[in-house]
Amino acid sequence: MILQALTLTLRLAVTVSFILLIVGVPLAYWLAYSRKRWKFFVEALVSLPIVLPPTVLGFYVLVAIGPLSPVGRWYQAIAGHPLAFTFEGLVVGSVLYSLPFAVQPMATSFASIDHKLLDASALLGASRWRTFRRIVLPLGLPGVLTGFVLSFAHTLGEFGVVLMIGGNIPGATRTISILIFDQVEALDYAAANCTALLLLALCFAILAALYGLRKRAAWDVWGWK
Amino acid sequence: MSGSATPTPAPNGDLSVRIRKSFPGESASLFALDVDFTAAAGFTILFGASGAGKTTLLDCIAGLQNPGAGRIAVEDSVLFSSASGFNLPPNRRSVGYLMQSLALFPHMTVSQNVHYGLDGLHESERQSRCGEILELLRISAMAERRPEEISGGERQRAALARTLVTNPRVLLLDEPLTALDAVTKSQILYDLRAWNNQHRIPILYVTHQREEVFALGENVIALDAGRIVASGSPHEVLQRPQSETVAQLAGFENIFECAFVADHPEQGTMTCRVAGSTLDLEAPLSRVDRSRPLRIGIRAGDILLASSAPQGLSARNVFSGVIASLQQRDVMVVAKVNCGAEFEVHLTPAAREALHLESGRTVWLVVKTYSCQVLQGI
Numbered sequence: 350m351i352l353q354a355l356t357l358t359l360r361l362a363v364t365v366s367f368i369l370l371i372v373g374v375p376l377a378y379w380l381a382y383s384r385k386r387w388k389f390f391v392e393a394l395v396s397l398p399i400v401l402p403p404t405v406l407g408f409y410v411l412v413a414i415g416p417l418s419p420v421g422r423w424y425q426a427i428a429g430h431p432l433a434f435t436f437e438g439l440v441v442g443s444v445l446y447s448l449p450f451a452v453q454p455m456a457t458s459f460a461s462i463d464h465k466l467l468d469a470s471a472l473l474g475a476s477r478w479r480t481f482r483r484i485v486l487p488l489g490l491p492g493v494l495t496g497f498v499l500s501f502a503h504t505l506g507e508f509g510v511v512l513m514i515g516g517n518i519p520g521a522t523r524t525i526s527i528l529i530f531d532q533v534e535a536l537d538y539a540a541a542n543c544t545a546l547l548l549l550a551l552c553f554a555i556l557a558a559l560y561g562l563r564k565r566a567a568w569d570v571w572g573w574k
Numbered sequence: 575m576s577g578s579a580t581p582t583p584a585p586n587g588d589l590s591v592r593i594r595k596s597f598p599g600e601s602a603s604l605f606a607l608d609v610d611f612t613a614a615a616g617f618t619i620l621f622g623a624s625g626a627g628k629t630t631l632l633d634c635i636a637g638l639q640n641p642g643a644g645r646i647a648v649e650d651s652v653l654f655s656s657a658s659g660f661n662l663p664p665n666r667r668s669v670g671y672l673m674q675s676l677a678l679f680p681h682m683t684v685s686q687n688v689h690y691g692l693d694g695l696h697e698s699e700r701q702s703r704c705g706e707i708l709e710l711l712r713i714s715a716m717a718e719r720r721p722e723e724i725s726g727g728e729r730q731r732a733a734l735a736r737t738l739v740t741n742p743r744v745l746l747l748d749e750p751l752t753a754l755d756a757v758t759k760s761q762i763l764y765d766l767r768a769w770n771n772q773h774r775i776p777i778l779y780v781t782h783q784r785e786e787v788f789a790l791g792e793n794v795i796a797l798d799a800g801r802i803v804a805s806g807s808p809h810e811v812l813q814r815p816q817s818e819t820v821a822q823l824a825g826f827e828n829i830f831e832c833a834f835v836a837d838h839p840e841q842g843t844m845t846c847r848v849a850g851s852t853l854d855l856e857a858p859l860s861r862v863d864r865s866r867p868l869r870i871g872i873r874a875g876d877i878l879l880a881s882s883a884p885q886g887l888s889a890r891n892v893f894s895g896v897i898a899s900l901q902q903r904d905v906m907v908v909a910k911v912n913c914g915a916e917f918e919v920h921l922t923p924a925a926r927e928a929l930h931l932e933s934g935r936t937v938w939l940v941v942k943t944y945s946c947q948v949l950q951g952i
Contacts, residue, residue, distance in 0.1 A: 469677035471664040473691030487681050
């Protein structure tokens with residue numbers, strides 16, 4: 350049972366953190382360099398999951414992807430089954446929930462890059478895309494990695510959103526944190542303790558690895574070219 | 575688009591700049607920058623105090639700032655024109671710009687930095703051009719090092735190499751040598767001159783150091799509060815200072831046309847004869863073309879004046895002469911002394927009293943070797 354929940358949790362965390370890597374990097378780039386007046390609006394929106402109770406976020410996502418909403422109907426028409434209470438639905442909710450944890454470190458590290466380097470790149474004939482690829486991304490790599498790892502770790506431990514959108518279906522939506530909840534509900538404290546310890550160790554190992562790697566300059570560690 | 579970094583440069587294309595840039599939010603009569611000039615191939619020195627608008631001007635030419643109104647063109651190729659609403663983005667201007675901060679990419683080696691602007695060229699072509707420029711600027715040995723692993727002078731060379739290798743149509747240098755010691759500086763200037771002899775493009779060189787003005791200047795433009803207050807050859811601009819800015823620039827009250835006489839490498843000095851006299855000045859050994867006339871600049875405040883023949887001095891230049899005139903200027907006395915060539919010497923009123931100085935009196939002038947600044951145009 351633990352193994353099934355653990356596999357599911359890891360599968361969810363990997364999927365979510367990779368999606369956030371793909372979505373988060375361009376979003377962070379835009380947040381770091383855009384001069385649009387309404388940027389603050391997007392910033393606030395992205396940060397919302399940090400302060401919002403997970404149940405509130407989960408509730409709205411559930412409504413948004415439910416069979417009565419356009420998104421939910423559209424998904425059902427394509428996939429043949431509803432989005433709510435499935436693994437895919439869980440992914441949608443988790444991506445939104447972990448978005449700030451991915452985007453904020455990325456945006457911070459992009460914004461801290463000396464703007465003169467970007468000017469120098471343009472003066473040497475580089476397009477914006479080339480500048481992004483060769484200068485912004487390698488120099489912002491520590492932040493990108495931090496965002497990636499944080500979103501992974503954050504998804505591992507999430508509870509409220511999962512419970513709201515996913516329910517408690519073994520093999521589909523029952524993640525480790527839900528399992529612990531179940532075990533405590535069933536007064537099986539020994540099993541709960543075992544599962545909780547596993548999650549604790551996993552989260553700690555990931556964070557320790559992250560901070561350990563960050564001590565060294567990113568381009569030395571990763572040999573980016 | 576990526577290949578646009580290195581088009582074949584139009585030879586000898588003049589840079590013409592007409593800009594009226596205003597600060598946002600201020601009245602139309604207050605311009606941050608209001609200039610109109612043409613720079614031919616070769617060095618044009620932009621001189622001005624900080625805040626005079628030098629960097630803004632370079633940023634506008636490079637396309638990093640919008641000039642607002644005006645026109646910037648290299649020969650017939652327009653970079654910016656407010657009349658036709660045209661503003662070429664910086665990555666398509668082929669303008670080489672060495673910023674004061676250098677902006678070397680910290681995660682790349684010197685070689686990778688230099689390669690960066692050659693995107694779109696054949697690998698073999700890139701290799702040979704990078705090799706050449708690293709050779710010319712004498713940093714081949716540093717090619718595989720990162721910017722943080724090399725000295726300040728080497729970083730300056732690396733940044734210069736990165737800019738020059740793209741064969742820009744115009745070169746903008748923003749106080750590129752400020753932080754360097756005199757020897758390193760003169761070596762880099764020498765190499766830069768060698769490069770420009772081959773390429774002959776307009777080079778705008780921002781500096782506030784007089785030595786560099788004389789060492790490089792074919793043409794000087796003095797900027798003050800965003801306006802051009804003087805322009806011409808270093809001599810024209812400096813001999814008749816018409817503004818505070820140029821007066822500062824003209825800090826050498828004594829500038830002598832000289833001819834090279836002899837080197838004394840073992841002492842680190844060289845002897846030069848002041849034109850039209852038999853006066854020999856001993857100056858620091860400098861990297862100049864000995865076959866051509868050169869100039870020696872001496873600040874009036876750096877000259878000692880003695881009422882009797884001095885003895886046991888370390889200074890190498892001791893001349894006797896006759897005081898031609900004495901003039902009080904504020905709290906300073908300006909003495910003109912004829913030693914075969916006329917020297918301007920600044921002293922305090924108290925010194926004049928103590929030495930009983932008056933016109934027609936014979937005095938001795940003492941000039942340290944290192945107070946003699948050797949200057950040479952291109």
